[in-house]
Amino acid sequence: MNLRPLVLSAAAAVVAVxxxxxxxxxxxxxxxxxxxxxPAIVEIPVPAVNAAAYLVVExxxxxVLAEQNTRQKRDPASLTKLMTAYLVFDALHQKQISLxxxxxxxxxxxxxxxxxxxxxxxxxxxAEDMIRGxxxxxxxxxxxxxxxAVGGNEGDFVTKMNRQAKKLGMDDTQFLxxxxxxxxxxxxxxxxxxxxxxxxxRDFPQYTxxxxxxxxxxxxxxxxxxxxxxxxxxxxxxxxxxxxxxxxWCLITSVNRPPRKxxxxxxxxxxxxxxxxxSRKLIDWAFxxxxxxxxxxxxxxxxxxxxxxxxxxxxxxxxxxxxxxVTSTGKATDITTEFNIAEPKFGPIIAGDTVxxxxxxxxxxxxxxxxxxxxxxxxxxxxxxxxxxxxxxxxKGLGK
Numbered sequence: 032m033n034l035r036p037l038v039l040s041a042a043a044a045v046v047a048v049x050x051x052x053x054x055x056x057x058x059x060x061x062x063x064x065x066x067x068x069x070p071a072i073v074e075i076p077v078p079a080v081n082a083a084a085y086l087v088v089e090x091x092x093x094x095v096l097a098e099q100n101t102r103q104k105r106d107p108a109s110l111t112k113l114m115t116a117y118l119v120f121d122a123l124h125q126k127q128i129s130l131x132x133x134x135x136x137x138x139x140x141x142x143x144x145x146x147x148x149x150x151x152x153x154x155x156x157x158a159e160d161m162i163r164g165x166x167x168x169x170x171x172x173x174x175x176x177x178x179x180a181v182g183g184n185e186g187d188f189v190t191k192m193n194r195q196a197k198k199l200g201m202d203d204t205q206f207l208x209x210x211x212x213x214x215x216x217x218x219x220x221x222x223x224x225x226x227x228x229x230x231x232x233r234d235f236p237q238y239t240x241x242x243x244x245x246x247x248x249x250x251x252x253x254x255x256x257x258x259x260x261x262x263x264x265x266x267x268x269x270x271x272x273x274x275x276x277x278x279x280w281c282l283i284t285s286v287n288r289p290p291r292k293x294x295x296x297x298x299x300x301x302x303x304x305x306x307x308x309x310s311r312k313l314i315d316w317a318f319x320x321x322x323x324x325x326x327x328x329x330x331x332x333x334x335x336x337x338x339x340x341x342x343x344x345x346x347x348x349x350x351x352x353x354x355x356x357v358t359s360t361g362k363a364t365d366i367t368t369e370f371n372i373a374e375p376k377f378g379p380i381i382a383g384d385t386v387x388x389x390x391x392x393x394x395x396x397x398x399x400x401x402x403x404x405x406x407x408x409x410x411x412x413x414x415x416x417x418x419x420x421x422x423x424x425x426x427k428g429l430g431k
Contacts, residue, residue: 074359075320080309083279083299084221087313089323090229090285090292091355092391093399096317100221104203105298107219108273108281109146109169111211113227114192115178116165120235121195122181123158130159139185140176145212147172149250160249162238167247168254169272171210178209185209196223199230213277221296228270228283228294242269242285259307260284264314270294272306280306286314290325290355293317324363326391327354332406336386339424340417341378341409348372348386349406356391356398365394372403375429380409 077097084100122128133155141152148164150156150172158180164173175185182188185208192206201223207214232239245262246255257272266288273281279299286293295313300306327333332347356366372387380386387403412420 075316078312078316080297080313081300081305082297082309084296085298085309085313086221086225086296087317088225088229088294088296089321089355089357090232090294091290091353092357093229094357096321096357097313098221101225102203102220102222104218104220106213106217106275106278107204107211107224107298108213108275108278109211110219110224110271110273110281110283111206111209111217112165112169112174113224113231113271113283114196114206115174115188115209116162116238117227117231117235118188118191118195119158119162119165119177119181120231120238123238124235128158128180130157130162132158134158134161134176134180136172136176137179140172140179143171143175143210145171145210148247148254149252150176151250162241163244163247164249166241166271167244167256168249169257171212174210196227199226201226211273211275213275221298224283224298225294225296228285228296231270232285232292232294239269239285242271258282258284259303260310263307263311274303282306282310284310284314288318290353291318291323291357320360321357322360322363323355323357324366325353325355326366326368327389329353330406333403336372336376336405337374338380338409339375339377339420340412341380342412342416343378343407343409346380346409347406348403350389350401351383351404354389354391354401356393358393362394366398367392367395370403375424376409378409379411380405382406382408 084103084105086095086101087097088095136150136152136154136156138152141150146169148168148170161173161177164170165177178185178188182191188209189206196204204219204223205216207217244256246253260267266286267284268287269285270283279301280303281298284295293314295310297306297310300309327350329350329352331349333349335345336348337345358365369390370387376386382405384405385402386405389401389403391398
């Protein structure tokens, strides 16, 4: 079975664009003649899944483990609220709003159809409560109120939604509202919703805790999270449910079992019970058929890098996040890494700067790439030291 990574690469600022890279499967190198043959590993086939579309992706590496109809345009229902939340989280990050900020509820939000958190028109509600109502209770009233607070009005907010979708590489998505209520021309795909979910978890990890909360009480009304997997599996920590007659029963699930982080997208299941059972089926298969390998730990130096023309001689380099990869169970030794740090490096270097590239491979095939970053700064050296280093590098044939 080929492993095809859902690659998230930085574009402008921290915005990511996704693409599928199809890697041809090749055999692992032959063992030396003197070595005993390794036992055959039988790869476990993907089970039959009763849903219109699905995708299973390793969230840390972007490796796609299984997929069906991932580019089929479908009604996303309340999975739309993932983009609504993304823009709200971005507004928090940009300090345009704050969690404690009290917002007055527009009458338009109070009149929202479908699922609600039961906010009252004109009453002040904190942004944090609105976010909980959006995520835990899937409140359409919360979605509209937040859209108006962040975008000024619903129309401008929807424009922001579609602009952000394009930035993320969601090329088969079009939003017409912030709630997910069925509307002709409002659509997305399993692929695009996976891209959005991965971006949400990557860009705003401080807010994804809301998706793990099992219930929320507002206005003396307690509603449980519609994601029943939160109650059945302690390793599940999100992410979002959706349902309309047009969409069927949908569920995006995040599963945290270190060193692995799994994401499943299931669209168009025939019933509420089916979206749970079919998602569990995919999760169980993914953790049985594949094993994860932590290659490097986040924030831990992997080596010292020499820096010229700086006040320091070297700095530690590493990664912001864990570097992991998965392969078929029993084949973890197939995973290898390759560093590419061009020499020489010159100060000044600021902590967080990209200084090299790591390639993660399976049986010689590229799985994905990860930037190597400076973990400490290397300030520029005074002029006399810079001149001296230029002389040394000249005679070493490394530069001026």
